[in-house]
Amino acid sequence: MAVIKYNEKEVQLLARLMRAEAEGEGEKGMLLVGNVGVNRVLAKCLDFKNINTVTKMVFQRPGGFESTLKSYFYQKARNVDIKLAKRSLKGERYVPATKALWFYSTKSGTCQSKWWGQWNSGIYKSHCFYAPVDSENCYI
Numbered sequence: 282m283a284v285i286k287y288n289e290k291e292v293q294l295l296a297r298l299m300r301a302e303a304e305g306e307g308e309k310g311m312l313l314v315g316n317v318g319v320n321r322v323l324a325k326c327l328d329f330k331n332i333n334t335v336t337k338m339v340f341q342r343p344g345g346f347e348s349t350l351k352s353y354f355y356q357k358a359r360n361v362d363i364k365l366a367k368r369s370l371k372g373e374r375y376v377p378a379t380k381a382l383w384f385y386s387t388k389s390g391t392c393q394s395k396w397w398g399q400w401n402s403g404i405y406k407s408h409c410f411y412a413p414v415d416s417e418n419c420y421i
Contacts, residue, residue: 284372291335296362301348315369316378326419377403
């Protein structure tokens with residue numbers, strides 16, 4: 282059973298987002314991006330109060346995903362990408378993105394302890410993940 286509502290077009294969108302943001306990080310890296318995406322739809326706080334669909338999450342402006350501005354994002358999703366997206370939509374969660382709402386790629390291999398006031402929840406390969414502080418009342 283899915284943790285958020287979605288349609289087949291949105292499976293394709295999430296699959297393309299996961300690939301465009303983290304293909305070089307392997308399957309787990311892509312699943313971590315999927316976690317962040319699903320978390321943004323679940324969170325009813327901060328910049329995500331009105332993000333209630335996969336489509337709104339993928340194309341959120343401002344504060345959305347940079348990859349949607351690049352041509353690679355618009356390539357057709359592969360079967361492996363679709364399978365990973367469905368796993369994320371069914372609620373599979375992985376540390377350090379279990380409750381993360383943000384990430385960025387680091388070339389240095391180190392992450393800031395806080396980013397935009399939110400705590401670092403960990404690093405996976407070249408991505409730093411950030412979860413909301415408790416005072417933000419984000420229930421994911």
